[in-house]
Structure formats: structure tokens, C-alpha cells
Amino acid sequence: MEDGEIVERLLKGIDAGDFVEGDRLLPERRLAETMEISRARLRRALDHLKEEGRLFRHQGQGTFVAPPPALEVAGHETISRQVTPQNVMEVRMEVEPALAALAADRATRSELASLDRLMRATLSVNDPEAYEAADAVFHYRIAELAHNPLFLSIYQSIRAVRRHARWADERRLTHSQSRMSQLGRQHEALTQAVMDRDPREAARLMEEHLVTVSNAMLRERGERFVISAPQR
Template sequence: MVLSGKPPEQALLDAIKDRENDCAFISNGRLLPERALASKLGISRVRVRHILKELEQAGLVFRRRGQGTFVAPPPAADAGRIRVLASRITPRELMEVRLEVEPALAALAAERATFEELNRLRQLMQATLDASDTDVYESADEIFHYRLAEMAHNRLFLNIYNEIREVRKQASWMQQRKITYSRSTIEQLGLQHRDLMNNVAARNSEAAASVMRMHLLVVSNTLMRRRHYTSSF
């Protein structure tokens, strides 16, 4: 039976866009298996498969063979090893690596992004601007940066970025971000996303890398102030 009288596609889309978790369709950030989705939506598995393919092409879900379909970037394959590494890494060490890797990814994205990817990134950028609170911003921010990394079209770079992302998720001190991010900080970061998007779309790789670096410095300085660091990189 279709929930709330909505068409199957809309019911599923609403849950995904709202980043609902542990709801009728999503558990621990992952969509239920196709068979379970088909049963809850009251449609065939063939139609479910078709819907998921369209959602993936629209950039709304992440499908990984053998892992399932996620509403956010999926965890790295070797998350267990990275969890141990994250316990030993300081915020300073993480930001040093991010400041080297992510501006390079932004520059490559400016050179290589497809028209469809740019349209998708523009929507994701707007989601960070429209974020109503820190939790919503965090979700939109993660997806924006991940899609940007994908747009570099370099599998080794993406693998490195995935490790960075997993360290950020696993490190206990990353919880400080939710405490330190004020409304004005979120607005500033969202506007930087807009500048970054504009430069990537304009194919200005040098400017895209520069905006990414400035963006990361704001993130770094905010986190370091909370932890009483004196250096702001």
C-alpha cells in the first residue's frame, strides 16, 4: 500500500529530501532493500529499480554494489581501519591534508565537470544556503563536498577524499562543529559554496581552488578557536 496516499515516487522522494532516518524507507542512512521497498510502496521490484536509477542519476542517492543505496555518501570500505587512525589524528593534521587535497579537487572539477554535474551541484549548493539549522547544514555540506570531489573524475583522488571524510566522521572532536557553528558561520560557509559553484561553472580552476582554500580556513579557524589553538593555518 502506498503510504499517505502519495504516488510511490513522491513518497520515497520526500523521505530522501527530508533526510529522514529510521522511517518507513530508510534505516541508518541506507534505503531498505529493493524487496522491502517494493512491499511498502505497493509496486514491483522492477519499478523500484527504475525509481532508484532515476534518483541516482539525479544525484539524490548513492548506490554502491554490495553495500546498498544510501541517502548520504556511503562509508569508506575500510572504515574499521580508519576508525583506529582517526583516534590518533589531531584537527591540525586533518586540516593540513584537507588544505592540500580539496583545493586541487575543486580545480579539477572546474576543468572536468559535465553540464549535468554542474546542474546537480548548483542544487546542492542551494541546499546549504537554505539550511535551517546545523544538522540540516551538515548533511547538505557533506553531500556538496562529496559531489564536488566526484566531479574531479580522478578515482585515486576520490579514494583519498573518502579517507579524509571518514576520519572526519569518526574523530570524536568533530562533534565540536555542531557547537561552534553559529547561524552567521553557516551563512558565511553557504555563500562560499556559492562562490565556489560559480567559479567551477565558469571553468576557472585557479579561482575555484582559491575559494576552496578560503572556505577551509574558515572551517579550520572556527574549530581551532573552540579548541584554543593559536595557529589558524
């Protein structure tokens, strides 16, 4: 079996649910035995799919078909009961533009191609739940392409707090079709800036995108505070 055939078989098995348990891929040894290939050949295929942004690895957790669940750190649940959407968006406004700038500077050519594909997935969805899933993968991929483990860890902490916060599920209620289209267009412009290797523009566009997300969410909650991009 050629390497390309292994990749195709993996994707078909993942789509069919044969090679996954929840969001997690089967353990390597078990998956290699199931596919009747060596673990070395399996790892090559997994590396290829990770490079394309179709799989996500997290040390100590395994390989996932979606961004891995944020690691539980003592205090996340406690913090999540205290933070507001405003608190989270203020932190995102500081962290994610920096991630976008680093991605523009550091992503490989193949990684840029995967980001473009993931961005297009946010343009082709029609319901809020599907948009949320595509959006989560897109933003996580940018965090990965920054190639900074500490920044990625910080981003994971943000995801962990949002996962525990009671108000997190309310966000999808703010996504009308017109708003999803607007956010998708912002993803498209942001991706182009990253692909153009323009860190400053990538950071600016990420700020603009997060301002749109934040203001929409806060208005829907009836909160008076409206966030604006930080002055740099």
C-alpha cells in the same frame, strides 16, 4: 506508470521513511516488489536520482539517501586517536581543491545542476546540525563530480578518520548564524566557479573556504596554530 511518476513516488516514499532503513535505501529487489515495478524501471529512476545528487551509491554498501558511511579500513580508529583537527585540515587543503578543480572540468550539465541545488540547501538552514548535514552532502558531491575513484577513496578515508575522532562533534559548536552565512556564501561562489568551468578559480575558492573552516575551528579549541592556504 510513467518514469517521472516512479521518481516522484520514490521521493515521497523516501521522505516518509517507507523506502529506507536508517540512511540506506531498501534492497532493489524488495523495493521493486514494494512498488510493483520491474527492477529495470527502478534502476532508471535510481540512476536519475543519483544524477541529481539525491541518492548516493557505493559498491558493496548499497544506495543511501545521504553520503554513504566511509568504508572501515584497518587503522582508521587507531589513526583517529592520533590526528588533530590541524592534521585533518592540512590533508583536506591538499585534496579538496584538486577535487573542486576536477569537478569544474568534468561534471556533466545535469551534475552541475544538482551541485547548485545542494549548495542552495546550505544557504537555507538555520541551525548547526542541519548545516552540518547539508555541508557534508555538498562536499561529498564535489568529490563525486571529480570522477576519480582513487580521489574519492582518499576523501572517504578522511571522512572515516573524522567520524572516529573525538573532537569531530565539536565542530558544530563553532557555527554561529553569521558563520553559517559566511560559509554558505563561500559555497555559492565555489559552485559558480565550478559551473563556469574554471578549475583554477574553483581550487582557489575551495582553499579559501577550508581556511575559513579551519581557523574558526582551531580558534574555538584555543589552539595557536592558524592554517593558511598553501602557496602554489
